[in-house]
Amino acid sequence: MVIVYNMKLTQKFKLMRLNRAKRESLDATINRFKKCANDWLRAIEDLGEYPTRGNIHAFAYKRVREKFKDLNSDVVQEAMNRAIETYRAWLRNPKKGEKPIFKAEIVSFKAVNVKIEGHFINVPLLNGRRVWLPMHVPPKLKHFLKLTHRRVQISHIKKDYYVFISAEVEEPEPYEPKGWIGVDIGINHIIVISDMEGKINKFYDNAISWKKRVELKRADMQQAKDTETNKGAWRVLKRLSHKNRSKMSYINHSIAKELVKLAKHRRSGIAIESLKGLRRRKVGRRHRKRLHKWAYRDLISKIEYKAKLNGVPVKFVNPRSTSRTCSRCGYTRSRVNGRWFKCPKCGFQLDRDLNAARNIAMRASLLALKGEASSP
Numbered sequence: 072m073v074i075v076y077n078m079k080l081t082q083k084f085k086l087m088r089l090n091r092a093k094r095e096s097l098d099a100t101i102n103r104f105k106k107c108a109n110d111w112l113r114a115i116e117d118l119g120e121y122p123t124r125g126n127i128h129a130f131a132y133k134r135v136r137e138k139f140k141d142l143n144s145d146v147v148q149e150a151m152n153r154a155i156e157t158y159r160a161w162l163r164n165p166k167k168g169e170k171p172i173f174k175a176e177i178v179s180f181k182a183v184n185v186k187i188e189g190h191f192i193n194v195p196l197l198n199g200r201r202v203w204l205p206m207h208v209p210p211k212l213k214h215f216l217k218l219t220h221r222r223v224q225i226s227h228i229k230k231d232y233y234v235f236i237s238a239e240v241e242e243p244e245p246y247e248p249k250g251w252i253g254v255d256i257g258i259n260h261i262i263v264i265s266d267m268e269g270k271i272n273k274f275y276d277n278a279i280s281w282k283k284r285v286e287l288k289r290a291d292m293q294q295a296k297d298t299e300t301n302k303g304a305w306r307v308l309k310r311l312s313h314k315n316r317s318k319m320s321y322i323n324h325s326i327a328k329e330l331v332k333l334a335k336h337r338r339s340g341i342a343i344e345s346l347k348g349l350r351r352r353k354v355g356r357r358h359r360k361r362l363h364k365w366a367y368r369d370l371i372s373k374i375e376y377k378a379k380l381n382g383v384p385v386k387f388v389n390p391r392s393t394s395r396t397c398s399r400c401g402y403t404r405s406r407v408n409g410r411w412f413k414c415p416k417c418g419f420q421l422d423r424d425l426n427a428a429r430n431i432a433m434r435a436s437l438l439a440l441k442g443e444a445s446s447p
């Protein structure tokens with residue numbers, strides 16, 4: 072039996088330059104959508120219960136629909152859904168004296184109301200007016216537009232408009248891997264990858280150099296000084312402001328993409344050290360330093376997600392003593408100093424992170440042989 076999983080995938084398309092009439096119509100719709108969502112929010116407050124689609128719809132739909140007759144009825148319901156999300160987010164983190172407010176410059180549609188032909192998207196705007204909007208569609212996303220879509224959202228971001236389309240995609244069954252690529256999470260490199268045969272030996276740190284450059288550009292002299300003296304890439308990342316997290320996210324995206332592509336090309340699996348294992352035991356200085364969880368977690372989840380989409384198997388392994396064990400003979404040292412692993416037993420020498428990555432690959436291979444389940 073073939074098990075087919077489905078996963079939600081959202082893609083972003085930039086709209087081409089719109090003429091004035093279309094732009095105004097779109098802006099007016101976005102404005103009304105915002106007002107509508109805020110009306111829903113006030114209705115949720117009146118309701119005085121935890122909002123669900125059922126209770127809030129029964130409580131206020133007629134009233135809100137009457138007031139927003141100029142919007143498509145499904146769009147009014149989408150505004151309700153966004154309002155529920157906004158309210159729930161506010162409940163999780165309520166700010167004193169502040170009501171939940173919907174501020175997003177967006178309008179969302181149900182897929183049934185949206186038509187897509189070629190690179191044009193047709194959506195219902197105010198007063199039943201339907202318009203065709205031209206999108207930039209990269210060649211590799213052409214097939215995505217042919218899938219069954221679930222939700223479509225147009226966002227006004229700075230001077231541009233973007234269409235976010237989500238669809239359910241079938242997740243292919245993972246192939247039987249021919250080998251494993253071990254991924255070591257480093258301090259001096261974001262990740263270091265290697266396989267048991269030593270054919271793959273790669274350090275992913277270029278992105279960080281770029282990151283460092285970006286950060287150095289930031290005016291603060293002290294910060295610049297810190298960055299120069301601090302060799303730890305993850306420590307630099309930790310200091311990044313929220314604004315820069317999107318850049319981090321982009322770096323993680325690029326790394327995950329390249330890694331998954333490489334694994335797929337070689338029909339290899341991806342072996343990653345499990346975060347659970349790291350947390351459970353008492354970690355050494357090296358591990359504590361590199362446990363900048365937000366960035367690490369983001370990278371892992373991106374790798375997992377892209378791997379799933381491409382049918383690349385992923386295994387999580389216990390990372391215990393991977394940096395102290397000789398990847399050639401298996402001898403475990405009590406400690407390793409410096410950048411190089413030197414084996415006192417067989418004389419093997421290798422960059423310590425590459426050595427760790429090879430051990431991680433080997434553990435995944437052993438787990439696969441044993442048929443053991445793995446967990447993130």
Ligand SMILES: [Zn+2]
Binds near residue numbers: 399401402414415418
């Ligand atoms: Zn050895």
